[in-house]
Amino acid sequence: xxxxxxxxxxxxxxxxxxxxxxxxxxxxxxxxxxxxxxxxxxxxxxxxxxxxxxxxxxxxxxxxxxxxxxxxxxxxxxxxxxxxxxxxxxxxxxxxxxxxxxxxxxxxxxxxxxxxxxxxxxxxxxxxxxxxxxxxxxxxxxxxxxxxxxxxxxxxxxxxxxxxxxxxxxxxxxxxxxxxxxxxxxxxxxxxxxxxxxxxxxxxxxxxxxxxxxxxxxxxxxxxxxxxxxxxxxxxxxxxxxxxxxxxxxxxxxxxxxxxxxxxxxxxxxxxxxxxxxxxxxxxxxxxxxxxxxxxxxxxxxxxxxxxxxxxxxxxxxxxxxxxxxxxxxxxxxxxxxxxxxxxxxxxxxxxxxxxxxxxxxxxxxxxxxxxxxxxxxxxxxxxxxxxxxxxxxxxxxxxxxxxxxxxxxxxxx
Amino acid sequence: xxxxxxxxxxxxxxxxxxxxxxxxxxxxxxxxxxxxxxxxxxxxxxxxxxxxxxxxxxxxxxxxxxxxxxxxxxxxxxxxxxxxxxxxxxxxxxxxxxxxxxxxxxxxxxxxxxxxxxxxxxxxxxxxxxxxxxxxxxxxxxxxxxxxxxxxxxxxxxxxxxxxxxxxxxxxxxxxxxxxxxxxxxxxxxxxxxxxxxxxxxxxxxxxxxxxxxxxxxxxxxxxxxxxxxxxxxxxxxxxxxxxxxxxxxxxxxxxxxxxxxxxxxxxxxxxxxxxxxxxxxxxxxxxxxxxxxxxxxxxxxxxxxxxxxxxxxxxxxxxxxxxxxxxxxxxxxxxxxxxxxxxxxxxxxxxxxxxxxxxxxxxxxxxxxxxxxxxxxxxxxxxxxxxxxxxxxxxxxxxxxxxxxxxxxxxxx
Numbered sequence: 001x002x003x004x005x006x007x008x009x010x011x012x013x014x015x016x017x018x019x020x021x022x023x024x025x026x027x028x029x030x031x032x033x034x035x036x037x038x039x040x041x042x043x044x045x046x047x048x049x050x051x052x053x054x055x056x057x058x059x060x061x062x063x064x065x066x067x068x069x070x071x072x073x074x075x076x077x078x079x080x081x082x083x084x085x086x087x088x089x090x091x092x093x094x095x096x097x098x099x100x101x102x103x104x105x106x107x108x109x110x111x112x113x114x115x116x117x118x119x120x121x122x123x124x125x126x127x128x129x130x131x132x133x134x135x136x137x138x139x140x141x142x143x144x145x146x147x148x149x150x151x152x153x154x155x156x157x158x159x160x161x162x163x164x165x166x167x168x169x170x171x172x173x174x175x176x177x178x179x180x181x182x183x184x185x186x187x188x189x190x191x192x193x194x195x196x197x198x199x200x201x202x203x204x205x206x207x208x209x210x211x212x213x214x215x216x217x218x219x220x221x222x223x224x225x226x227x228x229x230x231x232x233x234x235x236x237x238x239x240x241x242x243x244x245x246x247x248x249x250x251x252x253x254x255x256x257x258x259x260x261x262x263x264x265x266x267x268x269x270x271x272x273x274x275x276x277x278x279x280x281x282x283x284x285x286x287x288x289x290x291x292x293x294x295x296x297x298x299x300x301x302x303x304x305x306x307x308x309x310x311x312x313x314x315x316x317x318x319x320x321x322x323x324x325x326x327x328x329x330x331x332x333x334x335x336x337x338x339x340x341x342x343x344x345x346x347x348x349x350x351x352x353x354x355x356x357x358x359x360x361x362x363x364x365x366x367x368x369x370x371x372x373x374x375x376x377x378x379x380x381x382x383x384x385x386x387x388x389x390x391x392x393x394x395x396x397x398x399x400x401x402x403x404x405x406x407x408x409x410x411x412x413x414x
Numbered sequence: 415x416x417x418x419x420x421x422x423x424x425x426x427x428x429x430x431x432x433x434x435x436x437x438x439x440x441x442x443x444x445x446x447x448x449x450x451x452x453x454x455x456x457x458x459x460x461x462x463x464x465x466x467x468x469x470x471x472x473x474x475x476x477x478x479x480x481x482x483x484x485x486x487x488x489x490x491x492x493x494x495x496x497x498x499x500x501x502x503x504x505x506x507x508x509x510x511x512x513x514x515x516x517x518x519x520x521x522x523x524x525x526x527x528x529x530x531x532x533x534x535x536x537x538x539x540x541x542x543x544x545x546x547x548x549x550x551x552x553x554x555x556x557x558x559x560x561x562x563x564x565x566x567x568x569x570x571x572x573x574x575x576x577x578x579x580x581x582x583x584x585x586x587x588x589x590x591x592x593x594x595x596x597x598x599x600x601x602x603x604x605x606x607x608x609x610x611x612x613x614x615x616x617x618x619x620x621x622x623x624x625x626x627x628x629x630x631x632x633x634x635x636x637x638x639x640x641x642x643x644x645x646x647x648x649x650x651x652x653x654x655x656x657x658x659x660x661x662x663x664x665x666x667x668x669x670x671x672x673x674x675x676x677x678x679x680x681x682x683x684x685x686x687x688x689x690x691x692x693x694x695x696x697x698x699x700x701x702x703x704x705x706x707x708x709x710x711x712x713x714x715x716x717x718x719x720x721x722x723x724x725x726x727x728x729x730x731x732x733x734x735x736x737x738x739x740x741x742x743x744x745x746x747x748x749x750x751x752x753x754x755x756x757x758x759x760x761x762x763x764x765x766x767x768x769x770x771x772x773x774x775x776x777x778x779x780x781x782x783x784x785x786x787x788x789x790x791x792x793x794x795x796x797x798x799x800x801x802x803x804x805x806x807x808x809x810x811x812x813x814x815x816x817x818x819x820x821x822x823x824x825x826x827x828x
Binding site (some may be wrong): 013017018030034038042216222284285286288290292308310312313316346359360398 | 428429444447451459466627693731762775812
């Protein structure tokens, strides 16, 4: 089944804002065997909107129009859909009552133009919007002789996503031919994309009935496996079989079999070992701590850390001897190790992590180029050190360095 | 002038990847008076691509097709454009030579299918791609009797953006009626969106010839002013006049008149005052330090900081007396002030910043709810403290708290 998503709103045709709802909707649609064949972004002009809707109805079976359901003059989705389908709008009495009730709850007088939100397309089913005033609509109709499923849903993500889950998905499941879809997400860290593909392509290409998507970003590889079968058991069996062969091939590059983030896995292992972590970051400047503390509950395993940008700070907060910095340079294996050992001892953590490097864009030398990063992890007895040279912008170097550091902690805890 | 951007690639119809080039292209197009009326995302299916191109040519004057210019079987933009326009492709001898030369530089044998990248549309001008093997194409042609400007550009951002700047923009400027566009970007921090609109709407609505866009995110308000006139002087004059009235209305909410980020402004003021900053972060967990250190050259003014998640760390790294925490609680004005004073003294920085709060989703109480954050800034003599309660997710609370903290530092330095 092919679908199209039309996002309505002139603000999404500026350089500043983008439709992101459609990523969520696509994920949900794929899970019930519906592919997204087109996405269209159109402004709040009625003529453009009508033409976009007609084009879409001419090429897909399922059409989702997001946005343009509010009370302002710019909100034209209802009117444009009526025009495109050649049908009328009727003001729904129960929706008018609902709008009045909502205004009363908020103790505001409802402006008259709000009432247009109660306009319903002929034969449409109203889908209640738990998080906003504009209700959504569901239409199961014929267009040029073909059956079309059409949904009008609100644009704000906080309204669109829960409404799509609660109202559209059950109706789509019921309307579509039954198929069962199984899904798995595997994740691996710091394996070069080409190497991952070399390891995995010979495996997944033999599973033509499983759709495998590989996404690489910031040192992370995410593999999504999707399979549709007449029964859930069959679909799950195929996905699990392919997943386990991929897991075996990825060996210890693999860190997650259920889609967790690397931060979550590090915190999971810390909890399992009843261990705690402290960080001393130079070039990553707090990025590693920030990623860990973004996870709720991280305070149970993450003690804290220091951002040791200057040499003095390295000595002050992680007891790195000034002579050591003098001798080897601030960006060196020795200083990374001393940072890890020092922050661990200072804070009483089980595990200490030290990172020092040159994030760029300037500050590199021939022997120590921009992108060179040293990372050390210690439990007080054994200290693992590594150096990597990452290419690209300051942002990219910091991103990859933080991912590599988290992965080194994970490997140490495994 | 109306334009459409078509992004080609099945990967952008998955839940995992999105077209982002179009934001950059939109910004550039707006600067020469071209609006983007539609954006379409289409997969690597020839039939879908041809239909998208035809639809676009029926409704806009300028069409940019991004992606699908590579050497694989999935790369069908050239073929689809030829079909849509009813013209032929010819293999360009100089492009074939260029591809061979490129392969020789990389010391690789060129596979035969690479040659399709040398296929050029009838009457198209080849635009060289400095960062990749697939050249771009420019076509100035009639379609159903109307003049259309068509560009085929590569999809990878590292190829698309520089090529668009170097090759497409000069051609567009030459082809379009002369108009001069002036642009300004103003930024304000922590002003509620409704208040900003109340202050500014009475002003900017009287400038109908200036297009004003307001974007709010994470405590930041960005205002973009764009004006097109027969001469640059006129356009600049109108934009500057409106900007200065808005600056006056925004008063000290305004932090940037030229589009800089809040981090950049804080670093600018620190440099100006020859001052240095150190941070002690609890609930923001390194986010503030990470934002500052993301800016190249920040090491000149940012000394470093501590992430003091536990009570012990607050004492260890920022000398907050254990009794003070006992008496007032870790989330309190007193502890925020002690963090700021302590980290300043410990590190020898000019300015100390302390942040403590409850990021959630759990850990709140009736008197200290989730989202409550205390922020303190000190120079050793005067300490400014404030408390805010931010609503929403852990991510949102941390984002707003970091923005508020940076803004408090800015106000202190002003």
